[in-house]
Amino acid sequence: MQDTTLVGIDLGKHSFHLHGQDKRGKAVFRKKMSRKQLVEFFATFHACTVVMEACAGSHHMARKLTALGHQVKLISPQFVRPFVKGNKNDFVDAEAICEAASRPAMRFVTPKTESQQTLSALHRVRDSLVRERTQASNQVHGFLLEFGISLPVGHAVMKRLPAVLAEHALPPRLVAILERLHVHFKYLGEQIDEVDREIGLQLGDDAVGQRLLTIPGVGPITASVLAAEIGDGKQYRCSRDFAASVGLVPKQYSTGGRANLLGISKRGNKHIRRLLVLCARAYMRQLDRQSGRLAEWVRAMLTRRHSNVVACALANKLARLAWVLTTRNTTINSQSVAMPA
Structure with missing residues (x-):
């Protein structure tokens, strides 16, 4: 098993199923272990890449395996499902995790602290x-x-x-x-x-949370949720990627070179999406007392779009602002916020 470079783990409450493969993608081993046996196995195993589905117990296991010297990657379950071959079982799931992790364009989830x-x-x-x-x-x-x-x-x-x-x-x-x-x-x-x-x-006590509080309409609850979910923000390529991860960008159904944009996709964390929409509505309720480029943009949108559409569009921009403040270590002035179209 010294030529093993990638190990996929199908997580469970008490039992864990492992699928190991080499750099050519050939299967090397399959094992079923308990939680204690899993930790003991990786404590003596040579450093490799370990891949798991992002779920409730994956973040704790990712921190533990990282401390043992392994590189741990988490994949969203929706990206693993297309790689399941034949009938579903735990070993097939572990193999599908390895197959998904081998894709060069695969997106991974950053483990939480x-x-x-x-x-x-x-x-x-x-x-x-x-x-x-x-x-x-x-x-x-x-x-x-x-x-x-x-x-x-x-x-x-x-x-x-x-x-x-x-x-x-x-x-x-x-x-x-x-x-x-x-x-x-x-x-x-x-x-x-x-x-x-x-x-x-x-x-x-959180510097990132204090910066997020400077976003118009955002209060302590939303700021703390954003601080916990975004982390350092480096797992997102740009601000739009974060807005897309919480389902605040248009859902696309395009074919034949013709773009067809629908309503918001409603993907990702619905709790963050709901809070951001509520923050947008709170800002719109006090729009008469607001000034600056953001307020002007909202007023212009309300003249040609329904208030529900404007609330989602504003929530999208608030999400982008949250990513910018987190990654660039800066604050904003609500009176002079530049809101691109």
Whole structure:
């Protein structure tokens, strides 16, 4: 196995399937190992290129194998799927990973650091808490509506809930259920505030995050997510590549030399895309108080395009600005931002 130059690993929870091949692409070995056996195997194996699909456990394994002296590359699963031959099994998947990694034009995913993974986990916890709080509010709305009490939509109903329960004669057991939901709603709000404070503290110690806060419409939540996902930004060739990675560029269906551009592709991380669109809408809501080249560009777009189209176009430009600030170690002045067509 000394002539092995490329090893593909099909990751699992407890078992890992390896496919090794030489520089000519000829298969050298196939092995099935546990997690402990895998680390012990690569600790004594000569330095080579190790390729895995980018998934939940790949970043930790990439850091561990890199520390053992190997070159680790991660591939998006969608680029591996076309290389699967015949019936699918774990060894065939590992071979397909090697085949995909051998392509000269293949694009790879940069492994995340521990801090990036931790910050990403914190944001996912916050999203789940926000969803739970919305569910509790919607349940209160639904239960009250079943008993003929209609309240305005939104979280404001929770502030008025004690007064509503005092005004209407509702069954005691229903009142107890609503009070329990009210307590749960307040608990979730406190947890969200605590997570926001923790994100703010982490962002205060991050130079990249502070630069991202200078982008018009971007707040602490979006800035911290961008700082965790972009990293150093070197995995993207240009700012458009990053915007394309989060699905903010037009989807193309062209043939016969005729270009046909559709709506945004909606590929990549939908959480970042949603936050950037929300930042764009927040900027557009305060457009009357904004000035500079960015505001002029948005006003000109609104005269000939729907506001939803303008929001996506502005989110695209905000993503490009985020890449520029990350890679060029600079800040921007929202009054003089140059926004190319």
